[in-house]
Amino acid sequence: MDSSTGLLGYCQPLVTRPGETVELKVSSNGPDRCRVEVLRVICGDIDPNGPGAAFEAQEWGRADGLPVQGQPVVAGSHAVARRAPGLPGVTGIVLSCLLFPTLPAAGRAQAVVDWGPLGLRLDGKGRLFAAAGAARAVLAEPLLRRFWYRVTMTAAPGEEGLSLVAEMVAPVAGHPASQSAAAALAALPLPEAADPLVLAAAAVRRQDGRLFVAECYNGKIEAPALRRSDDGALLAGWDFGRDQPAAVVRDLGPAGCDLDLVNTPMRGAAGHLWDGSVESWPRAPGQYAAIHFHDDDMTDCRWDTTLAITPPATARSGFYIARMTAPGVQSDVPFFVSARPGEARAPVLVIAATATYMAYANTHIKFDSHNTENLYEAPMALSEDELYLNLHRELGLSHYDTHADDSGVIYAGERRPMLNMRPGLYTFNYLNDTHVLKWLEGRGIAYDVATDHDLHRDGRALLDGYRVVMTLSHPEYYSTPMWDALHGWQEAGGRHMYLGGNGFYWRIAWSDDHPGVIENRRGISGVRTWEGEPGEHHLSFNGEPGGLWRTHGRAPQRLVGTGFSSTLFVRSTWFRRSQASHDPRLDFVFRGVNSEVIGDFGFRGGGAVGLEIDRWDADLGSPPGSVILATSEYESEGALLTGEEYITTTRALDGVQNGRARCDMVFLTTAGGGAVWSTGTIAWATSLLWNGGENSVSRITANVLDRFLDPAPFPA
Template sequence: MISTTDIIGYCQPYEIAAQETTELKLSSNRPEKCSVKVMRIICADIDPNGPGEEFVEQSWGEIQNLAIDKQEINAGSYAIVKPAPELTSVDTINIKMYIWPTKSSTNCQVIFNWGNVSFSIGKDGKLAFNFGSKSIASPEPLLLREWYEIEGFINFKTNNFYLKNRMLNPVVGYLAKYKAIAECAQTFLSTSEHPIIFGAKFKESTHQREFTSHHYNGKVEAPRIFVNKNRKPLVEWDFSKSITKASVLDKGYSKFKATFINAPMRGATGYKWDGSVDSWREKPSHYGSIYFHEDDITDCEWQTLLKITPPAQARSGYYTARILADGVQSDIPFFITQRLKKSKNKILFLAPTATYKAYANTHVKFDSHNTENLFEAPISFSEDELYLNEHRELGLSHYDTHTDDSGVVYVGDRRPMLNNRPGLYTFNYINDTHIIKWLEKKNYDYEVATDEDLHRLGHSLLDDYKVVITASHPEYYSTEMWDALSYYQQNGGRHMYLGGNGFYWRIAYSDQYPGVIEHRRGVSGVRTWEGEPGEHHLSFTGEPGGLWRTYGRAPQSLVGNGFSSTMFVKSTYFRRSKESYGKETDFIFKNIDTDIIGDFGFRGGGCVGLEIDRWDQDLGSPHNSIVVATSENIGAGGLLTGEEFITTTRALDGNQNSRVRADMVFFTTQGGGAVWSTGSIAWATSLLWNDTKNTVSQVTQNVLNRFLENKKFELNE
């Protein structure tokens, strides 16, 4: 067997333009040498019964006998203050903060660490204040998800120290307050040379990287350090400040910066939060906490082994740095985007890299109780998935929960992403390459840009293109991305949406955390976890998170249809509507002599499948939009999404509920533009059926050819 995991890695940045450089970072579990070949991916589907994998080897970027080694990942978020304050003539030190622990662990969890002083939660769940070799522990375990004020005091003159803790909302039957004092005769090592760490224990600094251990799961708020019994703190931090930033300065001197590593959660409710607001922008003081997790990771910080710089003539597209070694073939994906130069081509394919990140390294098949029920078949695991389960340090997806069961709100690309590459996980990335292969087979000149390009550059990325194609599942959209696409549509652009469940969740990017997106699940939509009360607003921007639909932008308002149902068992087909025979839309079905479209395909045997969208004027489908085809025979395998019904009912499947359907929609826009939306993920995976000799391919070709014409669409055409 050829291993796909003995060597793993990532390219940083994940998305580059020709003549920019991406750095290849590899870690080996066994081989000491490898070779690298760069390949453009035409189709990443390796299924022998699929459309056929296809790669184009590049003449650049190849290297032989590259020495490789194991690289470490320091997973777990923390805050570091370095340098810490200088302490001179200190008789006493007093450290106070609020905490909200969320996990009992078989490991000791360190909440605060400065030199040889720390607060920790032991394996027994008891809070401890530690000074050198001495410790004082509370007599009872802390209750999880309860706020405590904790205080540690050391008197260097009298050689004693104490621990105090107090539950802010006492629970009957549990210790509400505790104070214990003990003797100590230690030397205080907490000088400015030792960083202050919140959320972990400092281990060592090597190669300009800090390594930590004993990560804490839970919130910390308002840490204050007092010396010599002064009423004014020597130093204190207010985490309700600078919530959009990756660091916060101390309150008094503004020189002791707490820098956040691996993105502990900001915009998290604090001990003052009372439900009067649900946004940190309204009452920042209610959002004074920072939430650490032992499995947060936004940057593996691996050493670079090879720099890859595509030449000027390199085509934009999906690429892999294919790593070959004894018994190993492992693909490291990256993108070359077209964003830097003006295009001669008229078609732009938008690679939904935000969605790829959102799903990256998903563990739901292992961790989520309902996964088998969702897919309605026994779960099978590939080598990549088994590896991900064993190596949680590679980080989580937006579908996962942390070890304390809270949802994952930040995901990044500076880590190996084992399900966004050629392999057995076909959702999103591999399905999208069916579209790439179709464009190639049909000899269209096209270019590729990414979600991040769209976010950064806005509509200027799109303006030169006659047609913009969005992929099989462009599910995660920032405001900037949405606005750019909308502007393009309304200024003469032609948009083809070849997928389903698109434009569904709002996300945000941040300059503070390169390569990272943020998403809050909220309380509606198909979710594998539910957002915490009060924490539905994005820390990167302050915008409300969750479904776009909740904030007046249902996908219908952008593309004419929006998410209605999942259907993972069997796919089905479209039937052309009577309305489609009108002169405005007849071109869509040119050269097709049947009303049945797409009763075939590589996913479930039809072009309507996996996740599907429906037209609804009440949700924003434009008044001039036309449903040109609707699905039939979805049956019991189609299940309505939660936001599509208001009161409980048994009638939620495709046999009983008319909302369980896909509608293919067309509408014209201002400036001679138009939008055509398929409303089904499985549309993309039917294009290549029978070597593209099929109705799905023909319809797509009809639309694309018309969209490429200069002739404007009239609003009432």
């Protein structure tokens, strides 16, 4: 088996359109040359007992003998001043800030401020120290994890010219409320003009002149400021409570020392003044004047471009990979070619769940999350990609991971290799969605492809040219513009086939200020691998509340008639038709299907109802008139209700004992003549191709598609 990690790459942007270029950025772990071939993905599932992988080679985007080399990845969020303040006539400075270290004893140094010979750092044991040239002032006691400190460092000539004071904002017993240290300083060592002023990391200038960083800091910083020591005049200072959505922090001082934020440190972070009276940074910016930095934040590798790939204007929209090969190596890089709004080439639009793929990209839960084996109820099998990622944390984390300091990962970027967003062994999301593509191809159904990216950006303009929109196995992550567009289109007569489960669940944001990055806050509800921190549930990109759509009055039931009920990872089950489904007006769904049981087969757990499942609920928003066509049965004790589905923890929350741990297939029409058909189960998509596509799941899907393509209105 060839190595899937000998070459790594990403395409920037991840999503393009016919005639527009993506830049393939490659880093080599061995080969000095490689071949690149572009393939359209029809099915990425390589399981020999699966539906059969299928790809379509393209004439464009090829390269042979392409030189490649290793490209560095430097993780760790930090802030770099666009210019440092000038110090003419300045003989001494005072650096002040508030610190909330989240991993003070990291076993290595962490730089809070780094400016040439001047610095404020934590040593490996968590002791804060000030540096000025060779002089050091080191506090005796390590800082406590997750407590606020008010820190003042002074560097001015004198016997105790270098001094450091750290006062606890809220002192605790057994720890000094205030610590100080001092050292002699003959003269203020001046940074050179080329010395960058960096917060939350130390600058490392490479031979090629590029700035890299080391000694990244884990924790919050608030109100950093540099002043003259003689008259207290401000040289530079920053209020992190301002312009929260931005990737730049304006300097409050006279010199325009604005900070560029690199690798997306967390904004909208509760500061030392946060008192629990508000939960939203837009309502009280002063309580959210901190930024939380992590040494494993990574949202942009910033690699050099290896090959420009331009799909021709005639290229089909679709899932694509750039397949890189060298002796002993085969590694795929995903990209998507989306249909242009207003230029539909088919009546059906398939929406690739790129936000979901990003949210899961490079997940480490098999290594880091204690509950993963419990969730899947089987020993964890680690692929080459997963083993590689564990050793190379610099490739960034997923929304399912926690940072080294245990805080949750709220930003996920696409400008990095994403090793589970490609054909291979990761049998969730991307791979499952390609089962639908192969099913469409096999039946000769013409379809266009666009992505979550496009739906977010183009909204209704993307959808309006289509008769039918398909969302796939797991459209879990939705921004407000995405939700509004889909809802508005349905209300205006659009017809939506939702072929998955656990859809429309988390409320996310994109930002023009942070291209290629999505933000997701986990909040305090929902199936999660970590919990959001108090007061930090609002999205920094746009100020909206984050977390579940359900908690914002838009449960998935409102959009598609069903909403998340349970996980069902152990063994899938099937549907049984409802009495209501025998209404003659619904005959179109079941035409040619003679069994009351639907989907007792499939490639994931042996059934079409599985992995994650949804249910109908009028109280949560399933529209009046929506019909349950079928309901699952024999869900077993492996079906486990999601936390938001019960109010008091009691026994009997599993599929054997609790009727809510079920899946409903739902059909509904909208006031504007639209229609929605929801399978409510991820495993539906992975049952379509069972028995060569000859099965009840396939037949019902085709029936619904035929009817949805027919412009005839649905009877009331």
